[in-house]
Amino acid sequence: MEKILIVEDDEQLLEILSLFFQSKGYRVEGAGSAEEALEKYPMVDLVISDIKLPGDMDGIGLLERIKKTYPEIPVVLMTAYASVGDAVKALKMGAYDYILKPFDLETLEIVVKKALEESSLRREVEELRRELGAIYQEKRMVVKSPAMEKIMDLVRRIAISDVNVLITGESGTGKTLLARVIHDLSPRRKGKFVSINCAAIPENLLESELFGYERGAFTGAVSQKRGLFEVARGGTLFLDEISGMSLAMQAKLLTAIQEKKIRRVGGYDEIEVDARIIAATNQDIEALVKEGQFREDLFYRLDVVRIELPPLRKRKQEIPLLVQHFIEEFNRKHGKNVLGVDKEALTALETYYWPGNVRELQNVIERAVAIQRGPYITREDLPEKVFEWKDLEEDFNLEEYLDNEMRKFMKSAMVKAGGDKKKAAELLGLSYRSFRYYWKKLGME
Ligand SMILES: Nc1ncnc2c1ncn2[C@@H]1O[C@H](COP(=O)(O)OP(=O)(O)OP(=O)(O)O)[C@@H](O)[C@H]1O
Ligand SMILES: [Mg+2]
Incomplete structure (x- = not known):
């Protein structure tokens, strides 16, 4: 559960915001001033702060302090229209976003949710990068699965x-x-x-x-x-x-x-x-x-x-790290600045069976990086083949599976045709002859 710190001197607004975010499943800390916030901010995942605050430090000062010490904590600022100039300055200083008062709570929540998602994605990417750094020092080979460690x-x-x-x-x-x-x-x-x-x-x-x-x-x-x-x-x-x-x-x-x-x-x-x-x-x-x-x-x-060397499909743990490795390789080659892969795209990459193994993955990432405009590779940047396949379960048998599907269709067609086999065959787009053949073969009597 993520923790949000709300800094707001208007007690009533602070209470409304706190209750709202609690009801949405966040843990919430409140502070009435920047000074009070300074004691609490390192322990939270995100800060929402008013720009105008009582005391020596305003929201901009607080932002500056946070960005200096914990730059990874996203800060969302709230401001009345009058100080929108400050807000623009705040964005340049690293604020995630600002929201104009009065606002509705849903809008604020969308901003907060997006900020938290991005920072968790960034953290994951950072972690992968750190791990890669260690790998590069030793060798150029990405190794993560037990099989490869061995x-x-x-x-x-x-x-x-x-x-x-x-x-x-x-x-x-x-x-x-x-x-x-x-x-x-x-x-x-x-x-x-x-x-x-x-x-x-x-x-x-x-x-x-x-x-x-x-x-x-x-x-x-x-x-x-x-x-x-x-x-x-x-x-x-x-x-x-x-x-x-x-x-x-x-x-x-x-x-x-x-x-x-x-x-x-x-x-x-x-x-x-x-x-x-x-x-x-x-x-x-x-x-x-x-x-x-x-x-x-x-x-x-x-x-x-x-x-x-085991095929890539037998060591899928390696995929996130390999992906990050290739992103950095192709950033260099194509002069790009892609940071990572979003969740949906990564899941697809992790489930695909990679008949061409690491080389195929490498090609897919090169293409994605080359055409990339945003910071993260998404589903749209991946080839269709990555999505067009089924993960096979243990003991899967294609013939059995197809027979079962066929039984279901034949049964439905017979119900719809009121038991008339000729009509049922027509409904299925089969000749009467093939219909009878399957009917018998699948033991439908
Ligand atoms: N564990 C890994 N970490 C980083 N890059 C890898 C890893 N495994 C393979 N690669 C990269 O994937 C590509 C294919 O690997 P490589 O050419 O060594 O495969 P191969 O088994 O020799 O293939 P082939 O049978 O076609 O000769 C290369 O660009 C290689 O650098
Ligand atoms: Mg080779």
Whole structure:
């Protein structure tokens, strides 16, 4: 229950206002002067004050004091028309709003309600920002759910060693980012983080990318080139989409990892390898091993430590913080000043199932920030898809659900048609034939 402090020297008005706000469910404190108010204001959520007050300090002086010490407490001023100039000055000094006397109570209540809503939203956003600040100091990855905390514990422990890591997870869950974080947390952060997408590059090119080549190794090899294994010496080699690698290439990679040596394409000299290997895939790599699509021996070499990133829908606690994180990222990119997301929009973002995971959320927020004019992202700024879906309950069965719905429609149609099946079929827009078919199938007799 929110607490309001009302500062008003007119005792009768003070009483009316107090009773009114109490009847609306607020807790109310009263004060007859600014001096009296000064003793009470830090403990309240909002202050309503008359501008003209007896004593040395008026409402403007009180406002100044509050804004200096507790700027987050909204202040609403009341004033007679004569001092409207003061009221404008007050707005510049940070008053939430002012209301002209005489006013009706409902109008005042609307202002108060809005002020309280905004300040609670602002507080929530502040809290998220503080939490993000802590995250940025440690790493760039937003981590909030127990599942991700556990992963980060593991990451901190294994980052310092040189063991190979295999990261699995659906597309957009943060595999590439996590590989980077592991590198940054490891003693190898002084070396390079070298990343290659094994599925996007044709096989022969992949080989020369990874191992390098000697001059004249093939047409076009006009000079010698170092491969990524060499570039990543003392650092980390990130093999993205590892399951897209051909079996022949897998064999060469295995040799390199096992012997810790490579040969450039067209070269004779053995070059020692010192790169930590992190691989990632969004495929079910164990299934590929079973099918013979991925070498088992290579799999075991890579899968020394396995990290499975859960899909975003399984760690929804992370969504508010991720949203805030992306808002700040895209504020910077688009020169915007969006503060946060309002309640309705956040609820939608928290319930959606995010098939494209964090990347999809990131795209949705970028778009919302880019088109944003107000301080908060609202429902209108989000794409329709976020609203057009149903949260599935445990043990949901679509066929059963649809059958039940169908039964209801058929029953209603039969009642309306007075038991005439032909007519009922017509009412439902079905052929008589299909009607009879469903009637029997759904056991309607
Ligand atoms: N926990 C997180 N905190 C902050 N940003 C994140 C987080 N997880 C993912 N992202 C961001 O979301 C985007 C997608 O993540 P990333 O590219 O790492 O996913 P991925 O699993 O590698 O996807 P793909 O399978 O398509 O390669 C990136 O911009 C990344 O920075
Ligand atoms: Mg990736």
